[in-house]
Amino acid sequence: MDYSAIAAGLAAAAAGCTYPGPDGTPRHLLAHGWAPEHVDPPSFEVGEIAIDGDQSFSDDTGSAIETGLITCRVYVARSGAAEAAHELLRLLLRSHGPSSIKAALEADRTLGGVVDALVVERRTGYGMYDVAGVTYYGARFEVRVWGRSG
Numbered sequence: 001m002d003y004s005a006i007a008a009g010l011a012a013a014a015a016g017c018t019y020p021g022p023d024g025t026p027r028h029l030l031a032h033g034w035a036p037e038h039v040d041p042p043s044f045e046v047g048e049i050a051i052d053g054d055q056s057f058s059d060d061t062g063s064a065i066e067t068g069l070i071t072c073r074v075y076v077a078r079s080g081a082a083e084a085a086h087e088l089l090r091l092l093l094r095s096h097g098p099s100s101i102k103a104a105l106e107a108d109r110t111l112g113g114v115v116d117a118l119v120v121e122r123r124t125g126y127g128m129y130d131v132a133g134v135t136y137y138g139a140r141f142e143v144r145v146w147g148r149s150g
Contacts (some may be wrong), residue, residue, distance in 0.1 A: 001066055001068060001114075001115060001145065001147040001148065002047055002114060003051075003068065003147065004033075005111075005114045006068070006070065006111060006114055006115060006145060007033035007046040007070075008033045008034065008103060008150075009111030009112060009114050010030070010031075010046050010070065010072060010111070010143065011031040011032055011033035011044065011046055012138050013104050013105050013107060013111070014029055014044040014053060014072070014074075014101055014104055015028055015029055015030070015031040015044075015109065016028070016029075016100065016104045016107070017019045017029040017031055017044075017079055017092065017099055017100065017101055017104045018039070018098045018099060019042065019088060019091060019092065019099045022104045023087040024128065026098075028097075029042060029043065029044055029074075029092070029101070030042065030043040030044070031043065031044040031045070032044070032046065035038055035073075036047060037132060038131075038132060039075045039112065039131045039132075039134070039136055041076050041078070041136055042074065042075065042076045042077070042088060042092070043074070043075055044067065044072060044073070044074045044101065045069060045072065045073050045074075045075075046070060046072050046073045047070075047071045047072060047073055048070070049070050049071075050068065050069040050070075050071075051066065051067075051068045052066065052067040052068065052069070053066070054066055059119040063148060064145070064148070065116075065146060065148065066146070066147060066148070066149035067144060067145065067146050067150070068142045068144070068147075069121075069142060069143070069144055069146045070082050070142070070144075070145065071140055071141070071142055071143075072140065072141040072142075072143060073138055073139070073140050073141070074089070074092055074101060074139055074141070075127075075131070075136040075137070075138040076088045076089045076092065076136070076137050076138060077136065077137055078134060078135065078137075079128055079135040079136065080139060081137075082137075082146050085137040086137065089126065089137055089138070089139060090140075093123050093126070093139055098108045099138075101120075101123075101141060102120045102141070105118070105120050105141070105143060106118065106120055109120075111145075114147070115145040115146060116146045116147045116148070117145070117146045117147075118143060118144070118145050118146075119143070119144050120141055120142070120143050121142045121143070121144050122140075122141070122142040123139060123140070123141055123142075124139065124140050124142065125126050125138075125139050125140035126138075126139045127131065127139075
């Protein structure tokens with residue numbers, strides 16, 4: 001599988017999420033296919049990738065099935081903005097709707113043909129994260145992908 005293309009596809013999908021800005025106008029989520037050095041919340045990033053071995057017994061490496069577990073994160077605000085940050089985070093963690101990151105990631109379960117299948121397995125780690133010495137409210141998304149290992 002092409003993990004660079006997968007990361008780009010996940011970021012593009014997450015960027016389709018909208019959330020209400022301070023004036024109530026819908027805004028698109030800022031999304032990166034990598035972990036940026038500095039966070040500009042609210043934002044989504046594709047983080048660690050764990051690659052599981054071939055899931056089939058095929059001798060042809062181009063047709064063997066491979067799975068990957070990709071950890072993504074969303075950061076909504078610096079730690080001082082408690083109430084508004086929690087409301088936005090809960091909105092982004094929903095299962096359905098225009099602000100749901102899960103729904104956006106699963107809207108095209110092939111990421112435009114980059115993978116054979118995709119599912120958001122878990123939304124977890126609701127809490128605070130330290131990035132470059134700054135603390136943010138956020139959460140993790142664990143995304144499982146399946147595809148050909150060739």
